[in-house]
Amino acid sequence: MENPYLTGNHVTDTGALPGETLGEIIGVLARTKPWVTLCAVVGIVAAGFSMIMAIIGGFLAAEAAGSGGVAAIALPVFQCFISTLVGLTYLFISIKLWRYGSGISRLIASGTPGDLLQALDRQRGFWKSAGIMVILGMLLVFLALLLALFTTPVSAEHMSGPH
């Protein structure tokens, strides 16, 4: 016979946690879903704009390649590269967020702990991806700073010419 005098914090033999209704959690997540979906959509749109900027940069680089030298195409190529990178990052993160929103939709429909677990696991996947993207972004910025530090004296020396 189950001991009815145990507090709500103990874990039953089935591993379930008593004292809390799944419905309340689903209600909170249902109110979360519209905002998550909105952020995912805005992220996908931003990714689209970034890719458009990348294409424009590509065209500008192709145009400059015919008229000027390496210096003329450097900036458009750099812009194309950065815009592509930013666009792909936004797209990747937004897809993860969209999947989280889909997981919440499934949870609202089914109301099962299994779907709650899946939704929370997808949320974990989103935050993990976001964290990894932040780390990669910081590494890129660090590399760019190093590159700027090493190339600036070399280019200055090159521009000043022989003494």
Added chain:
Amino acid sequence: MANPFEPGYIPPPPSPSGGLTPGIIQALAGTKPWVRFCSVMGFIGSGFMVLGALTMMAGGVFAGASGQQGSAVTFGVNIGGGIVYLLIAGLYIIPSIKLWKFGTAILNLMVSQSGVHLDEAMELQRGFWKFVGIMMLIMLVIWGIMLVIMIGGMAASRAAIPSP
């Protein structure tokens, strides 16, 4: 509560909701480090923005005090830009705080394994996404207005150019 040792005692039926599983807590426990990391990055980013804003404003003050030609414009631009950066830094700090609180609620949940803390964690997460969503809507409106102004400006400048 009824005495379970009395004859004829009927235990209550199990909860139809099925309860929550420790796997759910584990999923959130795996989320916590990344949430904390993003929150800290947000705080650091906000800190750098505040530093940049203060540097900009200090530059504006020095330029204004120099009395050189155009210093008044430089002063205005730098002070205005600094205020804008301070506002943006404030906007970055608020979701970072919300994320930190979400991480703390997950920590409390891992310790207590109580559904109350799970509910609190979910509410804090909802608050974060609501704030970010509202900020995104405001940004979209601002971008839309800027786009309209830019297109209007381009059209006006084209109309101002006399035809040959």
